[in-house]
Amino acid sequence: xxxxxxxxxxxxxxxxxxxxxxxxxxxxxxxxxxxxxxxxxxxxxxxxxxxxxxxxxxxxxxxxxxxxxxxxxxxxxxxxxxxxxxxxxxxxxxxxxxxxxxxxxxxxxxxxxxxxxxxxxxxxxxxxxxxxxxxxxxxxxxxxxxxxxxxxxxxxxxxxxxxxxxxxxxxxxxxxxxxxxxxxxxxxxxxxxxxxxxxxxxxxxxxxxxxxxxxxxxxxxxxxxxxxxxxxxxxxxxxxxxxxxxxxxxxxxxxxxxxxxxxxxxxxxxxxxxxxxxxxxxxxxxxxxxxxxxxxxxxxxxxxxxxxxxxxxxxxxxxxxxxxxxxxxxxxxxxxxxxxxxxxxxxxxxxxxxxxxxxxxxxxxxxxxxxxxxxxxxxxxxxxxxxxxxxxxxxxxxxxxxxxxxxxxxxxxxxxxxxxxxxxxxxxxxxxxxxxxxxxxxxxxxxxxxxxxxxxxxxxxxxxxxxxxxx
Amino acid sequence: xxxxxxxxxxxxxxxxxxxxxxxxxxxxxxxxxxxxxxxxxxxxxxxxxxxxxxxxxxxxxxxxxxxxxxxxxxxxxxxxxxxxxxxxxxxxxxxxxxxxxxxxxxxxxxxxxxxxxxxxxxxxxxxxxxxxxxxxxxxxxxxxxxxxxxxxxxxxxxxxxxxxxxxxxxxxxxxxxxxxxxxxxxxxxxxxxxxxxxxxxxxxxxxxxxxxxxxxxx
Amino acid sequence: xxxxxxxxxxxxxxxxxxxxxxxxxxxxxxxxxxxxxxxxxxxxxxxxxxxxxxxxxxxxxxxxxxxxxxxxxxxxxxxxxxxxxxxxxxxxxxxxxxxxxxxxxxxxxxxxxxxxxxxxxxxxxxxxxxxxxxxxxxxxxxxxxxxxxxxxxxxxxxxxxxxxxxxxxxxxxxxxxxxxxxxxxxxxxxx
Numbered sequence: 001x002x003x004x005x006x007x008x009x010x011x012x013x014x015x016x017x018x019x020x021x022x023x024x025x026x027x028x029x030x031x032x033x034x035x036x037x038x039x040x041x042x043x044x045x046x047x048x049x050x051x052x053x054x055x056x057x058x059x060x061x062x063x064x065x066x067x068x069x070x071x072x073x074x075x076x077x078x079x080x081x082x083x084x085x086x087x088x089x090x091x092x093x094x095x096x097x098x099x100x101x102x103x104x105x106x107x108x109x110x111x112x113x114x115x116x117x118x119x120x121x122x123x124x125x126x127x128x129x130x131x132x133x134x135x136x137x138x139x140x141x142x143x144x145x146x147x148x149x150x151x152x153x154x155x156x157x158x159x160x161x162x163x164x165x166x167x168x169x170x171x172x173x174x175x176x177x178x179x180x181x182x183x184x185x186x187x188x189x190x191x192x193x194x195x196x197x198x199x200x201x202x203x204x205x206x207x208x209x210x211x212x213x214x215x216x217x218x219x220x221x222x223x224x225x226x227x228x229x230x231x232x233x234x235x236x237x238x239x240x241x242x243x244x245x246x247x248x249x250x251x252x253x254x255x256x257x258x259x260x261x262x263x264x265x266x267x268x269x270x271x272x273x274x275x276x277x278x279x280x281x282x283x284x285x286x287x288x289x290x291x292x293x294x295x296x297x298x299x300x301x302x303x304x305x306x307x308x309x310x311x312x313x314x315x316x317x318x319x320x321x322x323x324x325x326x327x328x329x330x331x332x333x334x335x336x337x338x339x340x341x342x343x344x345x346x347x348x349x350x351x352x353x354x355x356x357x358x359x360x361x362x363x364x365x366x367x368x369x370x371x372x373x374x375x376x377x378x379x380x381x382x383x384x385x386x387x388x389x390x391x392x393x394x395x396x397x398x399x400x401x402x403x404x405x406x407x408x409x410x411x412x413x414x415x416x417x418x419x420x421x422x423x424x425x426x427x428x429x430x431x432x433x434x435x436x437x438x439x440x441x442x443x444x445x446x447x448x449x450x451x452x453x454x455x456x457x458x459x460x461x462x463x464x465x466x467x468x469x470x471x
Numbered sequence: 472x473x474x475x476x477x478x479x480x481x482x483x484x485x486x487x488x489x490x491x492x493x494x495x496x497x498x499x500x501x502x503x504x505x506x507x508x509x510x511x512x513x514x515x516x517x518x519x520x521x522x523x524x525x526x527x528x529x530x531x532x533x534x535x536x537x538x539x540x541x542x543x544x545x546x547x548x549x550x551x552x553x554x555x556x557x558x559x560x561x562x563x564x565x566x567x568x569x570x571x572x573x574x575x576x577x578x579x580x581x582x583x584x585x586x587x588x589x590x591x592x593x594x595x596x597x598x599x600x601x602x603x604x605x606x607x608x609x610x611x612x613x614x615x616x617x618x619x620x621x622x623x624x625x626x627x628x629x630x631x632x633x634x635x636x637x638x639x640x641x642x643x644x645x646x647x648x649x650x651x652x653x654x655x656x657x658x659x660x661x662x663x664x665x666x667x668x669x670x671x672x673x674x675x676x677x678x679x680x681x682x683x684x685x686x687x688x689x
Numbered sequence: 690x691x692x693x694x695x696x697x698x699x700x701x702x703x704x705x706x707x708x709x710x711x712x713x714x715x716x717x718x719x720x721x722x723x724x725x726x727x728x729x730x731x732x733x734x735x736x737x738x739x740x741x742x743x744x745x746x747x748x749x750x751x752x753x754x755x756x757x758x759x760x761x762x763x764x765x766x767x768x769x770x771x772x773x774x775x776x777x778x779x780x781x782x783x784x785x786x787x788x789x790x791x792x793x794x795x796x797x798x799x800x801x802x803x804x805x806x807x808x809x810x811x812x813x814x815x816x817x818x819x820x821x822x823x824x825x826x827x828x829x830x831x832x833x834x835x836x837x838x839x840x841x842x843x844x845x846x847x848x849x850x851x852x853x854x855x856x857x858x859x860x861x862x863x864x865x866x867x868x869x870x871x872x873x874x875x876x877x878x879x880x
Contacts, residue, residue: 215574235571235596276852314664321667334518340572341565386564400482400560400621405669405840420848422667425660432656433663435848480725485740487765491750505821513823520825524738524769526695528820535763536701536815538798543704543760548747550757554697556767558738588750606748608765612720612741614730616877620837622825628836629826635839639870642862652855655862659847666844669837670880 006201006224006231008051010250010455012064014125014350015202015228015380016051019193020184022062022127023161024134025352027376028141029114029154030122035076035470037150038121042463044144045124050456051202061137062127065459066254066451068092071121075462077469084243085452088384089253092118093449099389101397101414102445111447112258114155123256123451157258159352159376162186164294169360171293172270177282179294186353187261187373188285188411188442191295194304195328197222197346209305213331213338217308226387227348227380228252234343239382242452247469250455252380255388257448259412260374263358266442277434284434287423288410290324298322310335316426320402323411326395332402345390348380374443384450408439415439481618481671483523483558486566487608490587491550494532497586498551501529504582515575520622521566525557527583553587560621567603571596619671627665634662693737695822696774698766700796700815702743712795713762716743719791729785731878735777737830739768741792764796771829774816778809830877837880838872 032038049062128134164179170189171177186192198207198221208219225233229241230249241248274281298318301307310331355373381387399407410421425433530552577593591598744763782805
């Protein structure tokens with residue numbers, strides 16, 4: 001299947017990403033008591049916003065949707081279809097907590113109530129240009145749901161984009177580390193949303209810096225099959241996908257995780273380490289993350305995207321254990337190999353923040369109270385176990401590939417209080433080693449699940465009252 | 472399937488693959504290939520740094536030990552046994568992936584398994600993985616003297632050790648505190664890339680469900 | 690730097706139907722009992738990695754419908770050690786002769802007598818030599834454990850003494866250097 005024939009009218013808009021043009025959003029988590037009610041809901045949501053729509057008509061309000069395994073089962077679909085769903089998706093994220101390191105504060109018993117008992121059937125992501133438009137859509141939708149039998153909203157989550165601004169300081173102690181130009185931010189005050197893989201025929205931006213590195217050191221984009229079902233992947237095969245073809249083609253598997261960020265804890269910890277190490281807190285932070293706050297890489301680079309790691313095999317410039325380097329090692333495993341050992345484990349991130357930015361000097365309680373701050377982390381991939389779970393299990397919660405022994409990702413890894421991150425020193429550059437000890441759990445998973453994000457046509461087929469794929 | 476916990480504790484996974492090789496020409500060629508490989512530097516494998524020990528051995532089917540008169544002669548097995556044992560770090564899929572995707576390694580593998588009946592080659596990946604899995608023989612006992620250590624851990628420990636011994640020697644005698652401080656910091660900076668803590672952890676997600684091939688159907 | 694030995698042993702277990710003497714059953718039980726705990730190999734300081742497998746049946750090539758099969762079940766024993774095979778065999782027999790008799794002693798042709806010499810001879814009769822062997826590094830087990838221990842000891846020391854004064858550093862180093870020079874080594878299989 002040639003990439004030039006990818007039908008962007010059939011792919012949900014989240015593949016392109018809604019970005020700053022649709023900065024306000026709300027996620028709905030729905031349950032339907034019967035397959036009839038489910039189909040009524042799906043019909044009401046049609047037509048979903050497609051990739052093509054985002055490039056052409058650019059609607060004010062965009063709507064995308066995805067199903068949990070329970071959601072597909074509740075539609076009374078054919079057994080052949082249900083049995084062809086992959087195990088990771090069928091298990092669901094809760095059951096696979098031990099693979100993802102969801103333990104301690106992130107353990108499922110501490111997750112938000114909506115994630116209990118397989119009640120979430122459908123995720124509906126609504127992204128709007130303005131608060132007013134979002135409110136209107138919300139009112140119309142919730143009214144409709146309340147009037148329709150068998151459908152209920154079990155939970156919702158407001159989300160919004162954060163953009164850095166000189167009026168909202170997010171640095172720890174060094175004013176100069178504040179991003180100078182407006183960039184998309186996450187709550188620890190770092191630029192986010194960059195470094196995604198370029199997909200041939202879909203998102204061709206940043207092939208240099210975002211893509212694969214072949215054995216000759218050249219940048220290449222990704223074949224769609226790594227992220228979009230029904231297409232050829234980097235092994236030159238069409239990966240196994242649910243049957244029938246029409247159900248999975250142009251769809252994807254989506255991981256959704258509500259990641260609560262404890263900004264106060266993070267700031268206190270960083271300042272404590274800076275004091276202990278007699279160093280700059282913001283500098284330590286950027287070495288833990290692997291980029292500076294405004295997105296500038298630690299490695300010498302042509303721009304924020306175009307850099308490689310193989311010239312730094314000991315991690316003295318960018319620590320091998322830093323968050324960025326762990327989640328996309330590029331050519332860290334050796335220039336000879338390029339990114340061959342990484343390509344099968346890339347993820348397409350479509351996350352969006354929730355909660356207000358906490359300016360330096362304020363606490364979380366003062367800003368947002370109970371609601372908190374964090375990230376609705378969303379990943380799109382063709383195989384949850386090979387891509388998302390692999391990164392989470394082998395690269396985030398383990399350090400072997402990076403010569404870090406058992407040490408985990410300092411930002412998102414599951415810490416038990418005795419964990420460390422070593423930031424190597426460099427005698428030649430006159431920089432001292434910094435060992436950050438007693439790492440805390442700065443990011444806690446409050447729930448989530450694995451979803452199937454169908455194509456536009458598959459969604460319409462599921463909504464249809466024709467016999468189609470039903471038992 | 473993947474929720475069944477991995478059987479053996481530790482960071483090193485065993486894999487034993489026993490493939491049939493035709494006698495006569497197959498046996499001859501296998502021996503020739505093994506002979507050639509004896510003299511090849513396996514630098515790329517060392518670079519991948521995930522194999523502790525591995526072996527390839529051709530066992531002649533008509534030379535299996537017959538140690539008693541009433542033990543039947545093995546005259547219904549016209550093949551030789553080509554036994555491959557390895558101890559590797561990482562998941563099964565990761566291991567086989569590296570073999571298929573890295574050209575230098577897959578070329579070598581193609582030669583080593585060339586004479587195994589039905590070997591489809593290291594690419595396409597799906598066929599290669601199916602073949603390996605089909606001829607994999609399970610272990611009933613696996614022992615590892617240092618289950619909490621990986622090849623990378625040992626490599627780092629080796630590099631570190633040379634520096635430690637030099638520093639111990641260097642600081643044999645008392646010296647001026649400031650001088651000690653300088654030397655100590657220079658030493659720590661030098662060895663800092665190798666200070667990751669390792670060993671067996673009580674709860675080790677990375678080691679759960681790893682030896683089981685998860686991508687077989689992919 | 691050590692010479693590694695790759696020992697490969699295939700010994701016949703049973704050719705009669707239904708395991709009349711319970712040989713295979715005894716082997717399986719013994720292996721199961723020593724798999725996760727109480728491994729006799731832990732007291733053989735030259736053993737890096739070892740595996741024992743019962744080869745129930747040889748797998749013929751895919752598509753071979755001729756009925757090609759082995760008539761006997763075999764035991765595969767593959768081990769990576771430092772130094773000489775005989776030294777290892779003696780060490781294993783000394784450590785747990787019962788294990789040897791419950792595993793290889795159940796195999797066809799193992800003599801009725803106890804004694805390491807018989808074990809060595811039996812293994813010799815069942816060994817296959819000249820493997821193409823690969824070792825990721827050329828250290829002995831002891832050296833490997835020493836270096837790994839030192840790594841953790843040093844990491845702990847560096848972490849605990851961050852931000853200390855030069856005077857405190859030197860004093861701490863004087864006290865701790867012995868832990869690094871001659872650390873307590875973990876027993877094999879426990880690191």
